[in-house]
Amino acid sequence: MKSLEIAVLGGGNGSYAAAVDLTEKGHEVRLWRRDAEAFQEVLAKQQIILKDHNGSRVVSLSLASTDIKEVIQGAKLIVIPLPAFAQQALAKQLAPVLEDGQVLFLPPGTFGSFLMAKVLGEEGCKAKVSFAETGTLPYLARKYDEQSVSISGRATRLPTGVFPSNQSDDALEILKIAFPAIEPIQDALDGALMNAGSIIHPPLILMNAGPIEHFDRWDIHNEGTQPSIRNVHKVLDEERVRVREALGYLAPHFPLDDHYNVEGEEWMYGNGAHDKLVDGKDWFEPLNLNKHRYMREDIACGLAFLVSLGEWLGVPVPTAAGLLQIASAVIGEDLRTTGRTLENLNLASKTKEELKEILNKGLHHYEVS
Template sequence: MEIAVIGGGNGAYAAAVDLTENGHHVRLWRRDKDAFQAVLDNQTIHVKDHNGSRTVSIKLASTDLKEVVNGAELIVIPLPAVTQQSLAKQLAPVLEDGQVIFLPPGTFGSYLMSKVLVDEGCKAKVAFAETGTLPYLARKYDELTVSISGRATRLPTGVFPSERSEQAFEVLRKAFPSIEPIQDALDGALMNAGPIIHPPLILMNAGPIEHFDKWDIHNEGTQTSIRNVHKALDNERIKIREALGYTKPHFPLDDHYNIEGEEWMYGNGAHEKLVDGEDWFEPLELKTHRYMREDVACGLAFLVSVGEWLDVPVPTAKGLLAIASAVVGEDLRVTGRTMENLQLASKTKAELKEILEKGLLQYEIS
């Protein structure tokens, strides 16, 4: 299958390599030409995983977005949510009917990007899909090398608009056999693990993060008190899902940590594999890191706003969002990705469900 991968981060490099090795024709686009130059020159990426180290030649690495997107059945965008609005503007003139755009995870970016496409006058009939996590546990060593320490075994995925689900899942399964269909894109957005796992880890570890040169939030930073906050926050997510009519499995975060629990997105024992190696040590500048700007400012703010829209109490989420706002000096409930800023706060549940099913073209969204 012809696949376009958009981005230059951990997930994009991992997807380009993995999909190529699974027999697909992969074209990789990145906007930062200077950082991308080594891949452009070699048309290869180095990869390290349980099979060892090797160099993989991809079909095309390019900074020409049209060249990469044209003719692709599937467009994989494993980029932080903060990039989605600007990227949608760039994609608007080059998208084609029938393409499937995959956001792993999406943070309800399927709706946001669709709205931008409509605002930009894009007429292409595309489907978006978003899931609860990246298909890979991956880290780049440098601009030519990626390490993949795990692959998702279950990817709960919803489609926007959901009436195009059948065609979208037919395409998605060719690339990601572990995909599990769920109701719609909001169902997928509320599977996103990032806004549950990362806000407690960075905020409750803020002292050691800013003090020590090296601090692994996933290892020594994951203690009982933090796990308890994870559980409380995740229970609020699940109550929101239930209020919207979404049913089990809810993929509770506890299953990621408990080997005896139901298989989570990366399979049993994934947490132990994650903390065994050195891949997950990384610098954390709290005001700018993606855990703050994506998982808090987009994901957690969205969760709080949906809870308030539904009149579902979310005290843990609200408290963490308030603390994060103090850390960054910005009211993230006002500036973040929220029902209000997505122009959805005035909708009823029935109206939102119809939008999720039918899409945006027939609605006034200005």
């Protein structure tokens, strides 16, 4: 197997999982994290403890560092499993250290490929890089603490689009070495509209808001996933698919029903993934409705983006819009105004044809600032 130099950025579940999994696959992996205090044990030992179906073991990294230039330098692939709300600030840090030919992978992206490319341009970055984004993390993972991670599942299908899409062949060739489950799709917006979190999590946290705030423990993926909530999931996902179709994106759309069904079309984590998820002990986590990434990423970024796209296209998305309005009321912030929208990305004035041209050729062909 061909080996890559890979930089993994971040200190969350997905970043730790990527660092250890890609290391065990034979790649040279360097891990960067901004928070030196939380990263202290990993920095000292240059190791992370991994637990999965094969047991528990120590994985030694090529490098763990808080120096972003040291981690980025020479890496062919840069894996960024950070929340969408961190992408803008990270792009500013990356601007002076990126190199020609690097591929930045956002799993998932929430159209962060466009946002980060825009910020890099504003920061004067001259490196010729490409972005790719997919619909979910490559791993079902949870950190026990700041020096260990548990991986309970790995993605079997990763629909992935590249920005700009005219660089797809080269970018996907690199990506498939690290993530063989990648399936090429049209472009980065195609990838953004595969984002499962923006469909799964808004109904789960908003329709379970009372139990979340009342009980000391409430698992939204287990007792919180009841038939009434699944009905909302289904309608919300149908709105996502209608938006995709209005943009000319073709099946497979990876409908959320396939995540819950034991049989039928294989979803991103394989058949029966939901049952495996709730059977494990890793998936419960406490929720602060104001701060949690399900609100700040999946609703403020993902759901707001879907609503703005639907309105721009003239495609009704009443369930998405209603959930976004309820979320805004819950946290006291108008997320349709402040969230990740076509308006805030300076794309609302573009035609569909102009947007497709930007997706294909990149930002330097159009003024979007």
